[in-house]
Amino acid sequence: MAAQALRFAFLGIGPMGEGMSENLIAKGNLQTPLILWNRTKERAIELSKRVGNSIVADSLKDTVPRADVLWMCFQDEAAVVEIMDELLTTNVAGKLFVDSSTISPSATNELASRVINAGAEFVAVPVFGDPSMAKIGALTLIPAGNPESVSRILPYLGGVVGRAVVDLSGEKPGQASLLKFIGNVLIMTSIEVAAEMNVFAEKTDLGAHNILKLFEALMPGSPHVVHTKQMISGDYHKHKPGVPVAHAIGLTSKVQELAHSKGVSLKAYEVAVNHLKDVEAHVGSSGGIFSIYGVVRKEGGLPFEN
Template sequence: MKLYQLFLPWLVALGAVAAQLQVSKKPDASASPQQSSIGYQYSTLLTSMIRQPDLGLPNTATVHPDTTDKLAKTINDQGAEFVACPVFGAPAMADAGQLVCVLAGPAEAVDKVKPYTTGVMGRANIDYSGEPHGSATRLKIIGNTFILNMVETLSEGHTLAEKSGLGSDRLHQFIETMFPGPYTAYSNRLRQGDYYKREEPLFAVDLARKDAGHALALAKTHGVRMKDVEVADQHLAQVQKHMGTKGDIAGIYGAVRQEADLKFEN
């Protein structure tokens, strides 16, 4: 399996393609409905590029589980192997090799990917070897709602702390004492204004809304209502309106502030 030479370039390329196809809002007007579909574009891309046997393609993109399974079938039909490998972690964590990698697909194929995860690009694996490829992206989508809800909770808390006279700094003392780690990191992003000062978003609002949309669609399919995600997505829409493509998921804080008659920027 020629995974070892091709893992990293395909990891980047397929992840980028998946993200682009998912968030694109300007489909080719001349294309047929079939040609405009993600499945068709993946199939065309892969059919034209996968022409050698014993090829292995991992993918880190956050896409709907159904898309993951269709992509796996397309690749398998071309005689190559596919491993779903979405990751949890910001770009800085990727640079430091601290991502959490979620692996799914045939156990033999997953085993060939693992040397490039723990100790290289990640600090830990969540291993779904032998399970359908969509299992990995299903966890990724549900897991991302925890991040979304965390930012929503922090945003509402900091806004109320300011409006009630407690103050953001005092609330932050509680957060860093009780919830060290991501909660404290995001709390700092809010109170220090990082949510609107960055030149490039850490977690782009367009991608955050894409992920929220996947979660809501998945929930609807299975008869679940995720009201917290619905509220957060409404706030993300406000962030898009206020900041455009520079908007960050942490901008939810600005949207909550506006609802409380405060300025978006703290």
């Protein structure tokens, strides 16, 4: 099939990009080695040596003539704009740009416009999940853009880079970023609910393990189940976080700004965001989103660590 003959480059081998590119290599049925590029080249070299079927580009511009699809995944909006500024100094006509970075809806639409005006295609594919989920191909992906462009990347999403796809074909790329923003409300409030219920159960001697049983019975496969398992395991204080607290606070601030601009009140979300700030004050950069459990434990008179 023609789609299988596409040449891919993956730009941005951070914690998320590493897992996504590994799965693209392992399950994408690529006919040519995946081209890897990262601002810290050593990280791309290490990944290539470990997973095989890949090559490391010497420079960012070197990826353009050698790939049909340029898939980006960077941690912040400034990095995406900087990378795109450099890429668009080359001839990108006919290329397909795929962006899985978490950036604002307006920035996504602006990038899409620039890419399309340069004669290329653009699909936004923001993701739900953390690096551990990226590693095992369990992400939920949200593609949006021109239907023909989305159809070119769809075979590499569900069952390859991720588990599930929320297809927004035909909608502006920024709509995918908007859904990612609003979906963050679900993620953060479900973490808050799980943390509060677990602490309540511990303080009443019911035990968090029984809260997990309840979630599994009432909402199997829900974020509440995943979050409670993370909390009970102690991963939130034993290991380096998949999503650093500073990064999470940056995203939640943008979500709150958007909600405020639309006259929307997100009271439950505010509670979770304030607990994120407490996490940063308590453990600094070693904290993550699941460390909310630790600060809720402290508020309940329990130790931060379980």
